[in-house]
Amino acid sequence: MTAAALASYLLTGLAGASSLFLVAAGLSLIFGVTRIVNFAHGSFFMLGLYLAATLVEAFGRTPLGFWGGVLLASAAVGVFGTIVEILILRRLYGAPELLQLLATFAVVLIVKDAALWLWGPEDVLGPRAPGLRGAVVIFGRAVPEYDLLLIALGPAVLGALWLLLARTRFGRLVRAATEDREMASALGVDQARLFTLVFALGSALAGLGGALQLPREPASLGLDLAIVADAFVVVVVGGLGSLPGAFLAALLIAELKALCIGLGVSKLTLVIEFLVMAIVLAIRPHGLLGRPEAAPRASAVDADGAGSTPPLAWILLGAACLLPLVLGGYPLVLAIDVLILALFAASLRWLVGPAGLVSFGHAAFFGLGAYAAGIATVKLGWPMAASLALAPVAAGIGAIAFSLVAVRLSGVYLAMLSLAFAQIVWSLAFQWDALTGGSNGLVGVWPSADVSGKPAYYLLTLAVVALAWLALRRFERGRLGHAIRAVRDSPLRAEAVGLDVSGLRRAALLVSGALAGLAGGLFAFSKGSLSPETLSIPRSVDGLVMVLLGGLASPFGPILGAGLFTWLQDEAARRVDFWRALVGLVILALVFFVPRGLAGFFGTHRR
Amino acid sequence: MLTVAGLEAAYGRAQVLFGVDLALGPGEVLVLLGRNGAGKSTTLKAIMGLLTPTAGTVTFDGHSIAGKPPHEIARLGLGYVPEDRRVFAGLTVAENLDVGRQPDRLGAPAWNEDRLFRLFPRLAELRSRRAGQMSGGEQQMLTVARTLMGNPRGLLLDEPSEGLAPVVVDAMADAVLALKREGLAVLLSEQNLRFALRVADRAAIIEQGRIRFVGPIAALAADESLARAYLAV
Numbered sequence: 001m002t003a004a005a006l007a008s009y010l011l012t013g014l015a016g017a018s019s020l021f022l023v024a025a026g027l028s029l030i031f032g033v034t035r036i037v038n039f040a041h042g043s044f045f046m047l048g049l050y051l052a053a054t055l056v057e058a059f060g061r062t063p064l065g066f067w068g069g070v071l072l073a074s075a076a077v078g079v080f081g082t083i084v085e086i087l088i089l090r091r092l093y094g095a096p097e098l099l100q101l102l103a104t105f106a107v108v109l110i111v112k113d114a115a116l117w118l119w120g121p122e123d124v125l126g127p128r129a130p131g132l133r134g135a136v137v138i139f140g141r142a143v144p145e146y147d148l149l150l151i152a153l154g155p156a157v158l159g160a161l162w163l164l165l166a167r168t169r170f171g172r173l174v175r176a177a178t179e180d181r182e183m184a185s186a187l188g189v190d191q192a193r194l195f196t197l198v199f200a201l202g203s204a205l206a207g208l209g210g211a212l213q214l215p216r217e218p219a220s221l222g223l224d225l226a227i228v229a230d231a232f233v234v235v236v237v238g239g240l241g242s243l244p245g246a247f248l249a250a251l252l253i254a255e256l257k258a259l260c261i262g263l264g265v266s267k268l269t270l271v272i273e274f275l276v277m278a279i280v281l282a283i284r285p286h287g288l289l290g291r292p293e294a295a296p297r298a299s300a301v302d303a304d305g306a307g308s309t310p311p312l313a314w315i316l317l318g319a320a321c322l323l324p325l326v327l328g329g330y331p332l333v334l335a336i337d338v339l340i341l342a343l344f345a346a347s348l349r350w351l352v353g354p355a356g357l358v359s360f361g362h363a364a365f366f367g368l369g370a371y372a373a374g375i376a377t378v379k380l381g382w383p384m385a386a387s388l389a390l391a392p393v394a395a396g397i398g399a400i401a402f403s404l405v406a407v408r409l410s411g412v413y414l415a416m417l418s419l420a421f422a423q424i425v426w427s428l429a430f431q432w433d434a435l436t437g438g439s440n441g442l443v444g445v446w447p448s449a450d451v452s453g454k455p456a457y458y459l460l461t462l463a464v465v466a467l468a469w470l471a472l473r474r475f476e477r478g479r480l481g482h483a484i485r486a487v488r489d490s491p492l493r494a495e496a497v498g499l500d501v502s503g504l505r506r507a508a509l510l511v512s513g514a515l516a517g518l519a520g521g522l523f524a525f526s527k528g529s530l531s532p533e534t535l536s537i538p539r540s541v542d543g544l545v546m547v548l549l550g551g552l553a554s555p556f557g558p559i560l561g562a563g564l565f566t567w568l569q570d571e572a573a574r575r576v577d578f579w580r581a582l583v584g585l586v587i588l589a590l591v592f593f594v595p596r597g598l599a600g601f602f603g604t605h606r607r
Numbered sequence: 608m609l610t611v612a613g614l615e616a617a618y619g620r621a622q623v624l625f626g627v628d629l630a631l632g633p634g635e636v637l638v639l640l641g642r643n644g645a646g647k648s649t650t651l652k653a654i655m656g657l658l659t660p661t662a663g664t665v666t667f668d669g670h671s672i673a674g675k676p677p678h679e680i681a682r683l684g685l686g687y688v689p690e691d692r693r694v695f696a697g698l699t700v701a702e703n704l705d706v707g708r709q710p711d712r713l714g715a716p717a718w719n720e721d722r723l724f725r726l727f728p729r730l731a732e733l734r735s736r737r738a739g740q741m742s743g744g745e746q747q748m749l750t751v752a753r754t755l756m757g758n759p760r761g762l763l764l765d766e767p768s769e770g771l772a773p774v775v776v777d778a779m780a781d782a783v784l785a786l787k788r789e790g791l792a793v794l795l796s797e798q799n800l801r802f803a804l805r806v807a808d809r810a811a812i813i814e815q816g817r818i819r820f821v822g823p824i825a826a827l828a829a830d831e832s833l834a835r836a837y838l839a840v
């Protein structure tokens with residue numbers, strides 16, 4: 001590559017860095033002050049882009065129409081963010097972060113369906129910016145004028161935000177509240193108002209980031225999660241709450257991506273992000289310019305199932321064995337789904353509850369298992385038993401790889417890292433055509449002849465899931481399980497009594513990942529085909545919803561949760577067009593009204 | 608001015624206050640004495656709304672404030688100075704003071720930077736220093752000054768003498784006496800008996816979340832057995 005070509009790729013990278021920074025800056029501001037990790041931030045970006053497309057179309061493609069449309073779109077998203085804050089988040093500031101994350105994810109689902117309803121499933125193409133349609137020749141290459149504008153805009157916005165924070169009273173209050181919200185409120189600062197304003201500003205920035213992309217990319221429904229994953233990485237690499245950090249990180253990541261494309265290895269782009277994040281966090285656990293957080297908040301969920309396996313469990317198991325006698329066809333398929341998801345949810349509940357490690361990317365392990373089994377069967381011709389055995393091994397290896405970075409983190413950093421990890425695994429599945437079949441996926445993952453009938457496969461699944469569930473329960477109540485809980489309750493104290501904190505966290509992740517992988521393997525053979533959907537972010541969230549539905553407190557929670565969830569989703573998908581929004585509303589209802597889950601709900605009555 | 612009756616409070620399931628009663632008027636300094644963990648800080652936090660009381664009433668200046676959020680209580684004119692200083696480390700002295708300002712409030716002695724710098728001259732020299740880069744004593748002066756910027760008529764002071772050099776303790780005592788002359792009602796939590804004797808009019812002794820003694824500070828000075836029984840002297 002010539003120096004001139006390199007320079008032009010770097011310029012493109014700079015333009016990308018600017019829009020990345022706009023989104024990340026808003027996320028970082030919001031997190032700094034409210035301590036809420038806003039999953040819906042990517043949805044704000046997406047809304048900004050859609051709205052800008054519509055508004056510019058309505059105002060006409062004049063400079064005034066274009067810029068008026070862009071600014072109005074940004075403002076409208078700011079207003080929308082304000083409404084979300086007032087209606088939903090304000091009630092959750094004291095809640096465990098898992099509930100906050102789920103609530104913002106519910107907003108993602110609702111916004112997605114709203115966008116689908118308003119703009120339809122097709123991508124919406126925007127006009128190019130009037131007056132900036134041309135290109136400028138730099139180093140012998142044409143660089144779009146619009147890119148140059150974006151390049152200037154990033155530092156300009158950073159400067160404006162810096163002025164706002166350093167020179168205005170609002171900025172001083174924001175910085176004070178970022179350091180110590182409680183003290184600020186004791187000095188008469190109205191937190192609720194400050195939070196609302198910060199949320200408005202943050203979401204308007206995301207909306208602006210989206211609107212400014214109008215000439216560069218079409219508005220599409222998949223943008224929300226793609227963007228929020230990018231923004232998470234930027235914010236975490238830069239250091240939570242640090243704007244200059246976010247700027248640096250956006251620059252670093254966008255340039256590296258541009259370089260990958262320039263060097264003809266564009267498939268590396270998504271992995272490079274994770275690599276950067278892994279390296280930075282390994283060296284600086286709080287990001288490039290972040291400061292260590294004050295004492296982490298206790299998860300405040302009572303997550304210890306006690307007592308021996310009640311007789312009810314054995315009765316249930318017996319009944320489950322007899323199910324194929326009464327059920328057949330579609331209901332039996334659903335029953336298999338429930339079993340598989342119950343194992344998936346149980347592995348996640350173990351991680352989030354007793355082990356205290358919040359994961360937003362658990363689908364990665366499920367998918368690793370599923371794809372390992374599928375690839376072994378289809379590409380290598382392995383027999384089913386061997387492929388199925390490979391599933392937990394592959395997922396376990398993935399969990400170990402993840403844990404290399406993850407054990408040093410906790411709370412939101414961990415949640416964000418897990419999300420990024422899942423996004424990486426997803427993009428591997430999506431892009432590695434030769435191995436995974438890319439977006440078409442794998443077909444022909446059929447079970448061996450003796451379990452190819454649905455009733456037989458159901459019984460196999462039941463046996464595997466029941467054994468895995470019992471093993472997990474034994475593990476949880478054994479010596480190692482207790483040690484892991486001790487680490488969750490107080491890492492410092494655990495360290496002081498000689499427990500190997502990192503080792504125990506790694507063990508917790510390994511167990512959880514391997515079991516999720518096993519569930520994935522069973523899933524692959526039950527469906528016969530796999531697609532990247534298998535390990536997409538929504539599946540991770542499905543897992544969390546099941547766990548939440550069932551309640552963290554009881555090991556039976558995941559079973560109950562998986563059953564209810566499957567039934568609800570099946571009913572909703574069959575009867576309602578916008579079932580995603582419905583699921584979002586159900587999540588919100590759960591978060592507000594039964595935060596301890598249904599098992600917890602019943603549990604309190606039993607005691 | 609400030610009346611507390613039957614105040615109870617808990618951290619999670621652990622109850623810490625079991626019916627605390629206190630009352631003080633304008634221009635009066637009441638010192639709350641007690642050993643480590645007796646519940647002094649908890650009492651002040653519960654009054655300020657940083658911890659929601661589980662029972663009891665708190666009245667300040669005619670307003671019932673129990674259960675109100677802290678910022679509303681602060682805006683009624685009750686100031687709070689925490690025990691562990693909690694200055695905004697990344698903000699300068701001037702910025703810290705600005706955060707304490709309550710622009711919409713009238714009445715009460717009007718504090719501004721100049722007046723505060725006369726009360727704590729050391730702060731004037733450090734005006735644009737980041738609070739995180741100041742000594743403990745300087746930070747302690749800043750927390751008090753920051754709270755005064757809100758023009759309070761009542762003040763909750765949590766162990767202002769803790770961990771300070773004798774000179775700084777003297778400065779702090781002078782400041783408290785100056786505030787008393789301004790007519791502020793000051794509720795002070797202390798373990799330092801000498802400091803208490805110097806500034807307080809009356810004393811209350813708290814032990815395990817219950818008030819064991821209330822009376823003029825002179826009574827405490829006279830009766831050594833009281834001090835020995837309830838305080839770590």
Ligand SMILES: Nc1ncnc2c1ncn2[C@@H]1O[C@H](COP(=O)(O)OP(=O)(O)OP(=O)(O)O)[C@@H](O)[C@H]1O
Binds near residue numbers: 623642648
């Ligand atoms: N955040 C907290 N969570 C749980 N318990 C707490 C918390 N803060 C204080 N406690 C407990 O409440 C009791 C009273 O504490 P408090 O801080 O009010 O004591 P104090 O009289 O101010 O002591 P000190 O002189 O050490 O400041 C103690 O038993 C303490 O362990």
Ligand SMILES: [Mg+2]
Binds near residue numbers: 647765
């Ligand atoms: Mg105290």
